[in-house]
Amino acid sequence: MKNQWVALGAVMAVAAGGSARAGVDLSVLDASMAGPRAQVLVLGSVHLSGMSKDFKPASLEPVLERLAAFKPDVITIENIPGEGCDLLARHPAVYPPDNVAPYCNNTDAAKKATGLDVPAAIAEANKTLAQWPAQPTPAQRRHLASLFLAANDSSSAVVQWWQLPQAEQHAGDGLDEALVALLAKRGARNNESDQIAARLAARLGLQRVYPIDDHTGDNVTVADEEAYGDAVQKAWEAARAKAKPMRDREDELKKGGDMLALYRYVNSPEVMRIAIDADFGAAMRDPSSQHYGQLYVAGWETRNLRMVANIRAAFREHPGARVLSIVGSSHKPWFDDLLGRMQGVDVVDVEKILRDR
Known part of the structure; x- marks a missing residue:
């Protein structure tokens, strides 16, 4: 497949030759497009982790109401995805563990409960979502929550947890007591990924949020x-x-x-x-x-x-x-x-x- 991409790129480069040097106005490329246009709303947020100790998440309700009226079907958050955390962990000489720790959770407890490391958990979560029913059972939600925790995507795990009736918020189906306690702790954190994004996703019946942060690009190398x-x-x-x-x-x-x-x-x-x-x-x-x-x-x-x-x-x-x-x-x-x-x-x-x- 890689060779196919290279070959295709070479053909396109030859075909584009002169026009690329002359410049292409991409702003009009979609002027006559067929099909629906995506609508993207960017909410600039304060970091709720920096709010005072008496901050009450309930005070966010007027913000949540207005965001819910937008009716998003995809919600992204400023967290590093599991793939990104796995990459950082595999290159400690490039990305010192002390620098990575604030952004990537330790998944040992989830691995112990599920038997899955981060790559395997990501693959299993994707497979599960591809077959996700319109009316999932509590057991299915507990299982998917456990996969998200093992995949280093705790906010998506919270999305599943909050859609369970309180009586169904218990261990089982991949969640042990340690992970249940972890979900309760994560759900109580003051941060916008949980108190705005995950809470809104659960309210709208979405199955996950999408972590999109990346700290590989700002890993600036300087001598002093x-x-x-x-x-x-x-x-x-x-x-x-x-x-x-x-x-x-x-x-x-x-x-x-x-x-x-x-x-x-x-x-x-x-x-x-x-x-x-x-x-x-x-x-x-x-x-x-x-x-x-x-x-x-x-x-x-x-x-x-x-x-x-x-x-x-x-x-x-x-x-x-x-x-x-x-x-x-x-x-x-x-x-x-x-x-x-x-x-x-x-x-x-x-x-x-x-x-x-």
Whole structure:
């Protein structure tokens, strides 16, 4: 198959020859397309793990109601997928385990319960979903939850768990008592992958969420890491004063507990312009001779490119899909721009979705 791809690429290169050099306007490629267009909504999120200890997930209900009205059939989250975590684990010299640990869960307990390592669990979960009935039994949901945990996809496991009646939330069918306790713990975490994405998926009757994060691209290699960090930090400090009113207002909204107002605020274009300039714009103004700021932004953009590719893969077999991507708000401008370049894809205005109905 690989040789076939190479041969096909060579034929296309010859056929495209002159036109590629002249430039092709891809923005009009789908102007006369047949079939439905995908609708993609990117919700820029605060990281709920950073909220105060008295944060109540129930305060997210007005946000969930508006997202539910969009009726997504695919929801993506800012988590590294099981394949990505398996890749990172197999290359510890490139991706130090200490750096990977915050992003990838330990799956030993799930492997013990199911007998499956991450690759085998991913394959089995995909096989199970391909044969998934319209009305799954509680046993089937418990089994699929166990597969998701073994596949390092705990938020999708929570989606299955929350669709079980309380009386059916018990061990069995691949879940032992340790995994049941793990599901309860994961479901109580304050993060947007669970409290927004997984909760919404369960409410809409979806079977999973799609982790799309990728940290291979921002694994920037520099000779002097301390100097690199200092240069980027100094760039941020130079932009801090201009961004302070915006940051102060965001903190006020967080403390006030009005999560709908907070999400409207962080998703407003003007707030995003200030936030992006204070971070990445400031880095591009870094005067260091090593151009550390440019390296930082290059890593960030590579990460976003790979994340958006993962989003596209999540709905590539579903023309006309309604896709909700929940991601840290700093990613949203890149996501909107890159997804807006995709063929047959329309980017939905999040301000309209969050508006009062």
